[in-house]
Amino acid sequence: MVTEIKGFKVLPLKIPNSSVESYIFFKKHEVKLAGDSESRSIFFCNLPIASTTKVLKKFFQNIAIGATMESFTASYLTDSAEDVFLDLSKLTSDLDIPSEVDESSAKLPKNCGIVTFIDKSAFQLAMNKLKSLSSGYKVVEWPLEANSFGSQYFLGKYHSQVLDVETLSNSVSQALIDFDKAEKDSIEHLSNQRELVDEDGFTLVVGPQRKTKAGILGQQKSAIAKAESQKAQAKMKKKQKEDFYRFQLREKKKEEMNELLRKFKADQEKVRAMSDKKRFRPY
């Protein structure tokens, strides 16, 4: 029996209506910059579906009474088809807006979670219990409610999409207040900077952030736009004579011919490739 893998303890579980074992992998969560002197969190990997705070609370109640949880941080990716989390707010603005995005949730891989306990002793209690279950290879019941899924669950999903007007309107106004404030702060900060003359006598140039889309979708310029710009160029060029000197004429002709030859060769190449693929079999 494997009870430990790469420093992770293995805990076999049984989910309702299942005959096989599932496994979670856990270890003490080391936080380097934690305010506390020592961590009181456990990192879980490979959690079963629908592992919510409620389920985990119940789980610890079942296996270690007294190990009271403070919080459970689930990964944003667990119920998402994506494999990395992107914070579009951060990517579109450098304003310091109060964010709903929890940094640690965003960093956690899919199906992982961190349980933080109320105090050191609760943590120790839970950890010891888990370790003993793991090394004893005890299969533990995972406290999911079997009948909480199915049609009611999915109907609930449909219902939850509908937003309450009042709540929405409150959250919208709060968010906009936050945004306005952040924007104001930022503008103030910027204007301070602009006025700031550094030791070489320069001031900061602040430009708007606008990007183009050509890189993503390939060339987008339509033929018309191209023709327009060519027309403008042609107009410019009209003023300077291009066929005045003989050498100009000669050069031009030579260029034309080379171009012709190049295209012809390219065509030959293309046809050769096609014939290599045995394309010219009419039947």
Added chain:
Amino acid sequence: MGKRSSVTSGHAKPRVSAAAAVDTAGSSSKPVHDSRESESEQESESDEEKPQKISHPPSKKQRKQISAQEIQVARETAELFKSNIFKLQIDELIKEVKLKDANIDKIEKVLHKLHDLIRMIPATENLTLEELEARFTSKKVVIPFPDPKPSKVNYKFSYLPPEDVSLVGSFGLKTGVSQNHGMSVDMILTMPKELFQPKDYLNYRALYKRAFYLAYLTDHLIPLTKKHNLPVKISYQYFNDDILYPCLTIESIKTDNPDDLCFHKTKFSIKLIVGLPFGVFENKKLMPNKNCIRIQSDSEELPPTPLYNSSILSSTAFDYYLKYLYTSKKATESFKDACRLGKIWLNQRGFSGSVNKGGFGHFEFAVLMSALLHGGGLNGNKILLHGFSSYQLFKGTIKYLATMDLSSGYLSFSSLIGENIASKFNPNEGFNVPTIFDKNLKLNILWKMTSYSYNLLKHDAIQTLELLNDVVKDRFDPILLHNSNHDQLRYDMLLNITIPDDLIEQFGPLEKITFLTFENFIMNKLYVILKMALGDRATQVVVKLEKFQNVFAIHKRKINSQTNNFIIGLMFNPDECEKLVTKGPDNDDHEEEVIKFRNFWGAKASLRRFKNGTIQNCVVWSIKESEPVTLSIIKYSLDHHLYKDISSNISTELPAFNKKLPIPLLPSGSNQPVISTSSFANLKTSFESLTRAISKLSLPLSVKSMFPASSSLRYTSTLQPVPFAVSNPDFWNEVILQFESSAKWPDELFALEKVKSAFLLKTLDELHKETAYKAFITQDDTIPFNSHITILRVLTPEGFGFKIRVLTERDETMYLRAVSNADKQKARAQDIYLKFNQKYIGVVKHSRTVSTLSHHFPFYSPTVRLFKIWLDSHLLLSHFSEELVELIALKPFVDPAPYSVPHSVENGFLRILEFLASWNWKDTSLILDLVKNDVGGDSYNELDSETFNKLSDKLTIQTQQMIEDNFTKIRKNDPTGIKTQFFIGSKDDPSGILWSNELTLPIASRLTALARSATEIIRSSGVNEINLNLLFVPVLQDYDFIIDIKSHKLSTSAGVLPSNSFKNLINNQTFFPDDIASKYDLTQAYIDDLNRKFGNVIIFSSHSYSFLNNDGHNIITGLFVPATLTKKKFRVNFGINLKPVQDSKDKDTEEVIINKESILDQIRLLGGDLISEVKIKG
């Protein structure tokens, strides 16, 4: 007018000559490059041709003479890259189809031997018929006398050695091309003149003599070949399917004797044809309008016997025409290659010189080309010039076929060599049969053609001409490489009709001498009736035998009976074919016409008063369950005019295809034509009133526009929109709302979404205050990581649902900024941007384009709906964006070559499958020109089409090239199509990946595989109802597990008439349920959740429209992604449910493996009471 240009690139060795030769009409010039044949190039001005050869490099002086105009031509040449490449492709093709020299040597050896053997046959003279009968009683050889068999004759039969033995046909002319079903060499034996008397052309006499000659020849040839080591099988064959003209076909038998001369490997067979001596009869007696079969008849004048006359006349002229064509070949360098091109072109379209294959083959093509080299215009002006390249000769001939009507007018030419008599086109003087008349021989070269085969040829020529004129795309493939002789794909409707034997009573002696065979008679009759009955509804009516046998054993006199089964192929005019009324003449018009109309339609004819006050004779049709009007008309008219109750002998699969479309639960649901869009129109009206209502609201910013963005609003949704049908997955119609522009939108994505939400809240408030619309706001998660999007859902009193999302001018900037800031996650951020582009920008353009095209192609809407149903039946639809599906389905409509635009659901659907089966998406992009086009119309006017091209917003070469470059760039990085499979570019989306970005390789491959097996089934066993149903049965054995979902009866609330139920027993919905979600399909939420939780491990598939299946039964299938199944070292970020590898030997293993059982148990747990059973493979 093009000018000659001979320009070389000074120092470079391989010189290029850009010959901008004059096009046939001089309107557009097609320059042709030719590096192979030295620097020769010919050009022609007006009527005179001046072939010039420049064998030495141009001197300095010459080089200087290049004028600005010549450079212009050269530049055009470069731009019209297609013609360069076209020429090169022609060269390749001709190389490919060239007969192998080894085979030619071999066959020539055989021919020599055969020639020697024929010379050994002894002569015999003056046998009476009785003597013949006595002589040929043996079971071995029977004289192949044509019907009627001679009884008493007062002339004698003789065999004298042939006057001449020579090779004719394409082999004789050395223009043969290799064909996969084998080639035949035509060898002609000309009977000596002294065997005939001047009157022998009458009453089959010459034919009887010839039949004896052939039998006698056969009788001697058999022992001779055996004796001289030429093991062959000899049978009779009707030459060109002409039952008056038996000839011998000689095939090699494989033996083990090394002395034997076997040629089976060459795939050649030899046709021994007995010809009549040239000029033996007075040619003008055999003119098409003369009668040469005298029978007893009540009528004063006997009808002409054109088939009989032409058969005799043409059999005197094999050698003669060979010489004529040979002269043309000598005079025109490229004649040979052009003949080959013509032959391939005709072959690919199923044409040949045989009566049953259209009666227009290599010979006719070559003669036409020769005639056009000597004139052909209205004043005898030359259509083709001797200096033309093969491409120009080919194009000129095709153009002639496309633009000149040889039925209402005719082309006359003279085959007399050396006299140089101009060929002339005589408009409006035609004989209503296709005619190219040889003045010298008094023969109509097209005598084997019928009106319908000519119409079809013309139709094909028009299409090919359009393709040849296309300067944007390389059209070589559909013109010459693609076989388009597949009835199912070619015709909009195919009918099978069995003719009862009784009908032979109508085939009297007069019909016999005109039509020769019962089959010809019936085919003509069918054509005449259907042409009259269908009128403008059909553009092509083609009749043919289901199968024709033309080879028979030498101990038989003839083939006793051909099949009774006929095939009728129809192409429709989409604007007319589904009309419910056939209009006739005004009542006060000529009485004659009124009587004619009434006689034709019998009891069905009626008088109607129309809105504009006219009183017209007409016939009114009604729609009977998925049977198109055209079919009703055909059945009625054939019953009425051909044979009582013959309609029960007519079968067609078209209604079966129409029946596959679900019947909407609407008051008039089941008796609408298949192209009716009235249900969509109701939705559109509802949308428009909503737009008006919202525009009137007082909002902080006024509404600039509301764009329709759902499939139902562009006529392409799987189900027709039905009021209050909330279970329809397409019930909610996407709408993109734009407010007038403002600079105040926040410069951060989430805040921007919040402001949009504030606007929607305001709109909601105002809507409730001011109007009767019901509305609510929901959260939206279509854009990953942007969970702040909200949409406004509106229920209209008419019973439709709209979901409105807001687009601002700031949005795109935001997403693009995210991309540029994304750093390592750039690819992911780009996907998000594409998703945004799809949902907010692309969909608007797409909807606009597709709804225009849906109007233009009436059969597009039902076809794309059927295609979606097919995809859904194979559990594939949910893997494609709807827009992608619609673009694929547009292919046969906007780019139908080499067929024409489909005008029936059957044809459209099969053509989509055909395209998918043959689309090699790893190598080729699909670039669609999404504009209305008129390709395939049966009238062609160069001027019109040119102005049209200028005015239209068709793709230009530059745009086309740019899109192609985008494809090349993508494939350079991803040659095997792991990331990008389908590249579908258009003016709306030059990137080509907007709609296919989320597709995956397994799904793309599966689509191709399914389409291939579907087309395979159709090609091998045709279409019938069983096969058709088979096409819609999903293949389930490939999946790892299948979850059976308990069935939910949702069809009524989705607006679909459940199968096996009666319309009158089901009430239409007239109100919304209190809780709309209660009528949603929960399976979709389940799948959605599964994809979120396990989508990285398993590919889930299911039906989106489960209620279209028999019992509303849905399944979810799962396929484990192979890469996830392997053992791997433990890491925390796999995101897969894992278990440690239990290995007894090595306790400290770090390996883990996917915990399939646990995953399945969790899936089961999640589904709960939705699931009835889970089946696991193996």
